[in-house]
Amino acid sequence: MKLLKDIQSKAFKRAEKYEKEYHEQEQKLVELKQKALKEGSFYREPEPKLAFIIRIRGIVGVPPKPRKILQLLRLRRIYSGVFVRLNKSSQRMLHFIDPYVTWGYPDVETVRALIYKRGHARVHHQRKIIDSNEMIYDKLQKYDIVCMEDLVHEIYTVGKNFKHANSFLWAFKLKPPVGGFSTVKKSFVNKGEHGNREQYINTLVKKMI
Numbered sequence: 079m080k081l082l083k084d085i086q087s088k089a090f091k092r093a094e095k096y097e098k099e100y101h102e103q104e105q106k107l108v109e110l111k112q113k114a115l116k117e118g119s120f121y122r123e124p125e126p127k128l129a130f131i132i133r134i135r136g137i138v139g140v141p142p143k144p145r146k147i148l149q150l151l152r153l154r155r156i157y158s159g160v161f162v163r164l165n166k167s168s169q170r171m172l173h174f175i176d177p178y179v180t181w182g183y184p185d186v187e188t189v190r191a192l193i194y195k196r197g198h199a200r201v202h203h204q205r206k207i208i209d210s211n212e213m214i215y216d217k218l219q220k221y222d223i224v225c226m227e228d229l230v231h232e233i234y235t236v237g238k239n240f241k242h243a244n245s246f247l248w249a250f251k252l253k254p255p256v257g258g259f260s261t262v263k264k265s266f267v268n269k270g271e272h273g274n275r276e277q278y279i280n281t282l283v284k285k286m287i
Contacts, residue, residue, distance in 0.1 A: 085211050089225035096231050100186055127236040129168070130188065130279055131181040132159040132252065132286070134262050134271055144175045152249040153179065157286065159192070159250040163236050172274075177263075180272050182279025189234045193226065195287050198248040205248045217246055252286040 107123070114121035133153040137145070151171065152160050161184075162168050172181065184192075197208040199217065208214065211225040218224070221239040223232055232243040264270020266278070275282065 082212065085215050085224055089211050089227060092225060092231075093227040096227055125164070126183040127164055128184060128189075128234065129162045129164050129172075129181050130159055130184040130192070130283065131162055131172070131179050132279075132282070133157065133179050134259060135178040140178060144178060147171045147175050148178065151175075154249070155251070157252045157254060159252055159283075159286075161189075161233055161244055161247070163240055163244075176265075176273050178272065180266060180275055180279070180282065182275045182282075183277055184234075184283065185277070185280050186230070186234045188280045188283050190230045191287055192250055192283065193230055193233070193247070196250045196252065197229075198250075199246055200248050214246075218242065252283075255282060255285040257285075 111121045131151065131153065133148065133156055136156050140148070148154065151162065152158070153175075162172075162181075172179075193208070198205045199208050199213060200206075201213070201217070206213070208226070214226065214229055215224045218229070218239075221232075221242050223229055223239060223243055229243055229246075231237070232239055233247075237243070259271045260269070262271045265273040266275040267273065
């Protein structure tokens, strides 16, 4: 009982801390953009560190290399989704699987919604719904991740323990979007669906949760 109270207390304090952090980051970004505008220049935002990838095509006609990468990323089924740290290696993989997925840069609200509403954990090689902070504490306390908001923060900020936090999460099973996809054979920039949709991934995820 004492442990449960300690976890709840820590979870509440950390949630407040993270909300303050997100708000300050947002305010700083607005200020930097306004400053650049006044100086007649353009503020270039930092390169995104996090992507959310959704598989939007089945297995028919998928060549061996893209198929292997999809399996490696745990995108074994259509409408499954995963978080990925963006670096040179993951960018190369995205290049090979681009025709079979859509992806973009999730904001903190999208990360939170996915984990809270669709989050399942890998527990003894089984898929278990994340229904308590205690489950997170049991598996991730050694990485100082003890509650849902810790998990959201670690994923969203791509923290030093991102790998462990992401491995804890089972691939997300999403619903087909309301209204369906227009055409998966065209890229998003060509009025289709596959490929990078940048911040517009947030709109799509809302339709699929």
